[in-house]
Amino acid sequence: xxxxxxxxxxxxxxxxDHYAGAIKGALLSVFxxxxxxxxxxxVQAFDVLDGALAIAESYSYFPSGSVHMVVVDPGVGSERRPxxxxxxxxxxxxxxxxxxxxxxxxxxxxxVREITSSHYFRQPVSSTFHGRDVFAPVAxxxxxxxxxxxxxxxxxxxxxxxxxxPKAAADHSLRGIVLKIDRYGNLITNIRASDAxxxxxxxxxxxxxxxxxxxxTEMCNHYAQGAPGELFAIVGSMGYLEISTNRGTAAKLxxxxxxxxxxxxxxxxxxxxxxHG
Amino acid sequence: xxxxxxxxxxxxxxxxDHYAGAIKGALLSVFxxxxxxxxxxxVQAFDVLDGALAIAESYSYFPSGSVHMVVVDPGVGSERRPxxxxxxxxxxxxxxxxxxxxxxxxxxxxxVREITSSHYFRQPVSSTFHGRDVFAPVAxxxxxxxxxxxxxxxxxxxxxxxxxxPKAAADHSLRGIVLKIDRYGNLITNIRASDAxxxxxxxxxxxxxxxxxxxxTEMCNHYAQGAPGELFAIVGSMGYLEISTNRGTAAKLxxxxxxxxxxxxxxxxxxxxxxHG
Amino acid sequence: xxxxxxxxxxxxxxxxDHYAGAIKGALLSVFxxxxxxxxxxxVQAFDVLDGALAIAESYSYFPSGSVHMVVVDPGVGSERRPxxxxxxxxxxxxxxxxxxxxxxxxxxxxxVREITSSHYFRQPVSSTFHGRDVFAPVAxxxxxxxxxxxxxxxxxxxxxxxxxxPKAAADHSLRGIVLKIDRYGNLITNIRASDAxxxxxxxxxxxxxxxxxxxxTEMCNHYAQGAPGELFAIVGSMGYLEISTNRGTAAKLxxxxxxxxxxxxxxxxxxxxxxHG
Numbered sequence: 001x002x003x004x005x006x007x008x009x010x011x012x013x014x015x016x017d018h019y020a021g022a023i024k025g026a027l028l029s030v031f032x033x034x035x036x037x038x039x040x041x042x043v044q045a046f047d048v049l050d051g052a053l054a055i056a057e058s059y060s061y062f063p064s065g066s067v068h069m070v071v072v073d074p075g076v077g078s079e080r081r082p083x084x085x086x087x088x089x090x091x092x093x094x095x096x097x098x099x100x101x102x103x104x105x106x107x108x109x110x111x112v113r114e115i116t117s118s119h120y121f122r123q124p125v126s127s128t129f130h131g132r133d134v135f136a137p138v139a140x141x142x143x144x145x146x147x148x149x150x151x152x153x154x155x156x157x158x159x160x161x162x163x164x165x166p167k168a169a170a171d172h173s174l175r176g177i178v179l180k181i182d183r184y185g186n187l188i189t190n191i192r193a194s195d196a197x198x199x200x201x202x203x204x205x206x207x208x209x210x211x212x213x214x215x216x217t218e219m220c221n222h223y224a225q226g227a228p229g230e231l232f233a234i235v236g237s238m239g240y241l242e243i244s245t246n247r248g249t250a251a252k253l254x255x256x257x258x259x260x261x262x263x264x265x266x267x268x269x270x271x272x273x274x275x276h277g
Numbered sequence: 278x279x280x281x282x283x284x285x286x287x288x289x290x291x292x293x294d295h296y297a298g299a300i301k302g303a304l305l306s307v308f309x310x311x312x313x314x315x316x317x318x319x320v321q322a323f324d325v326l327d328g329a330l331a332i333a334e335s336y337s338y339f340p341s342g343s344v345h346m347v348v349v350d351p352g353v354g355s356e357r358r359p360x361x362x363x364x365x366x367x368x369x370x371x372x373x374x375x376x377x378x379x380x381x382x383x384x385x386x387x388x389v390r391e392i393t394s395s396h397y398f399r400q401p402v403s404s405t406f407h408g409r410d411v412f413a414p415v416a417x418x419x420x421x422x423x424x425x426x427x428x429x430x431x432x433x434x435x436x437x438x439x440x441x442x443p444k445a446a447a448d449h450s451l452r453g454i455v456l457k458i459d460r461y462g463n464l465i466t467n468i469r470a471s472d473a474x475x476x477x478x479x480x481x482x483x484x485x486x487x488x489x490x491x492x493x494t495e496m497c498n499h500y501a502q503g504a505p506g507e508l509f510a511i512v513g514s515m516g517y518l519e520i521s522t523n524r525g526t527a528a529k530l531x532x533x534x535x536x537x538x539x540x541x542x543x544x545x546x547x548x549x550x551x552x553h554g
Numbered sequence: 555x556x557x558x559x560x561x562x563x564x565x566x567x568x569x570x571d572h573y574a575g576a577i578k579g580a581l582l583s584v585f586x587x588x589x590x591x592x593x594x595x596x597v598q599a600f601d602v603l604d605g606a607l608a609i610a611e612s613y614s615y616f617p618s619g620s621v622h623m624v625v626v627d628p629g630v631g632s633e634r635r636p637x638x639x640x641x642x643x644x645x646x647x648x649x650x651x652x653x654x655x656x657x658x659x660x661x662x663x664x665x666v667r668e669i670t671s672s673h674y675f676r677q678p679v680s681s682t683f684h685g686r687d688v689f690a691p692v693a694x695x696x697x698x699x700x701x702x703x704x705x706x707x708x709x710x711x712x713x714x715x716x717x718x719x720p721k722a723a724a725d726h727s728l729r730g731i732v733l734k735i736d737r738y739g740n741l742i743t744n745i746r747a748s749d750a751x752x753x754x755x756x757x758x759x760x761x762x763x764x765x766x767x768x769x770x771t772e773m774c775n776h777y778a779q780g781a782p783g784e785l786f787a788i789v790g791s792m793g794y795l796e797i798s799t800n801r802g803t804a805a806k807l808x809x810x811x812x813x814x815x816x817x818x819x820x821x822x823x824x825x826x827x828x829x830h831g
Contacts, residue, residue, distance in 0.1 A: 062306060
């Protein structure tokens with residue numbers, strides 16, 4: 001694949017310290033022509049699932065041949081391996097801790113290598129900052145056009161985890177959870193079209209969603225459809241069911257957070273999640 | 278106008294979620310040579326005036342031919358139109374909700390088009406994320422050199438609002454408000470040179486500013502002139518009257534916020550705001 | 555030195571206001587090919603030492619010929635001089651307030667010029683925003699290849715301060731302080747290898763560190779070695795002794811902040827800091 005010289009960054013370094021700056025320097029000193037695009041540096045500290053969501057929801061919008069550096073790495077310096085994954089026409093460098101799990105889950109073709117060619121690393125390699133010393137120089141060389149095979153051999157036992165899935169419950173609900181709360185206070189659940197196809201279609205049947213102490217029965221097509229102060233369901237830009245409110249924060253109205261249970265009942269139908277637990 | 282391949286981003290997406298990352302991907306996949314410059318992603322959520330200030334205060338420093346993407350878009354997916362504005366030698370893509378009002382207000386020449394050529398859009402277009410699906414691909418094509426006329430026809434009924442203006446009050450004061458508080462705690466008022474020319478000149482006359490419970494009578498030329506803990510007035514880099522303190526936060530000293538009233542009395546003169554309400 | 559067209563930004567402008575955006579515009583309008591890399595805009599407001607740490611810990615990872623713009627400038631508009639420093643093969647533009655002190659301290663060759671060639675400035679020069687009007691256009695011209703000598707004459711009385719150094723105390727401890735707390739809650743002290751060489755070696759002797767109400771006696775090689783909830787010492791990526799905990803925040807466990815005292819006793823040795831106070 002031709003390389004457009006793009007390197008994206010998804011980390012939990014935050015925006016206050018110099019860590020993201022040191023990474024950019026380490027990239028540019030190997031490949032000054034790299035086009036660096038920050039996806040986010042505000043993944044929750046040490047939170048591999050949060051990082052997995054951020055990269056899975058954004059990488060595919062970048063051009064083929066982009067290199068994605070994903071550094072949420074509480075195990076830095078331990079035995080956990082550095083990996084290079086080729087997923088479709090995108091390249092990823094990351095610690096092998098599952099942070100690419102949701103990228104793998106969407107993909108047709110995945111090939112993972114352990115990065116072992118230490119002559120590409122910044123020397124000496126610290127035991128606390130592989131983003132700077134291992135991942136950045138490997139990403140820069142990849143963006144430059146180096147063949148992935150040069151960095152190490154294929155492995156098949158790489159770490160992956162399943163995203164939390166909604167489940168059919170005894171009370172005939174489909175029971176999901178809040179995956180994350182975004183900047184606007186939208187509650188993004190883990191319920192997708194494949195979990196409740198009728199609800200995501202043109203004319204959704206009557207339904208009830210119970211979240212916190214509230215019951216939601218309205219579906220909106222866009223945020224501005226909602227009446228002020230009213231909670232509604234909406235299919236968000238990530239393809240998940242969200243609970244939202246117009247020009248306000250649903251998370252505050254509901255008083256619930258990440259991980260909270262969201263139950264869905266569709267009228268005249270048992271829960272649709274036949275393919276889950 | 279020649280295009281320097283620059284696309285600036287001013288949004289209320291925040292820096293935590295992947296939204297700004299998805300936008301950058303959508304831009305780069307249309308035009309990998311785009312030079313993306315973040316102005317800010319921390320416009321207050323849904324706050325069109327806050328976004329209007331951010332872009333109006335920064336776009337003119339960029340080179341001619343730059344494309345400015347401004348996405349503060351609480352009405353995304355509703356009937357509000359996407360627009361492309363040519364203002365002097367700068368291009369803007371934004372929702373037609375007034376977020377460009379303060380750009381229009383400063384400009385000699387404004388020409389606004391409704392963006393209707395949907396073959397430029399990312400398909401399918403979501404109803405919740407036009408930043409990614411509509412504005413980014415249009416901005417990328419503009420940066421690449423596509424003629425603005427290709428995106429849609431001129432409109433004249435685009436939305437614009439007037440920034441809040443200071444007013445002459447019955448007590449002979451000029452009554453303004455706090456437009457915003459910046460990172461340093463400076464209170465940026467809506468009072469400009471044209472509102473009180475004497476005050477902004479070389480030898481300002483004695484004056485009184487009342488804000489919160491304090492009265493300010495000193496004008497400084499730069500921040501370090503102020504004595505520690507003392508409040509003073511200053512003409513800030515945006516051209517507005519600010520209330521500041523040296524190495525501290527005036528907003529905390531005063532205990533007032535955005536929207537608070539600031540009254541100005543110039544000695545021996547009725548309020549100068551003849552051209553306002 | 556050849557110039558790779560890179561300009562890095564280290565400021566206390568924050569990420570909310572338009573100030574960083576205006577700077578990028580001012581850079582790009584002089585030199586549209588500049589590759590801008592944000593190091594951080596979240597230096598603590600007015601905190602020159604915090605800025606000094608951020609740039610000193612990151613600039614050397616960038617390629618030779620990079621231009622580093624460092625704007626933490628509480629004295630903007632006063633008599634303080636704008637300077638251009640050439641340090642090894644890197645260029646710096648900054649106010650002469652000591653913000654480059656820790657860069658100078660690490661360097662073999664330092665040459666500092668006062669920037670006086672005002673024809674490079676954006677006109678008119680405001681008295682409150684030299685980042686935009688002075689430093690950005692000078693940085694852009696430097697990145698473009700202009701000879702440093704063109705901007706002004708060498709000076710030798712530039713401002714520099716010593717970073718706070720650990721000291722040998724009467725109780726035979728080496729007494730350092732917490733320099734900063736990073737995003738993960740690691741307490742970064744000012745104790746370095748040269749201050750306690752034995753501790754930083756392969757087989758460190760038994761030791762005691764007292765910080766807040768806790769005593770730390772364990773040294774880890776990487777963060778994941780620590781047991782949950784346990785505090786340990788570690789040599790961080792900046793080369794300083796840090797107090798950390800595995801997947802948690804040491805700063806919260808200890809309840810201490812920036813500037814707090816950290817005392818180190820090495821078994822069977824008086825404090826090693828012969829070259830300090």
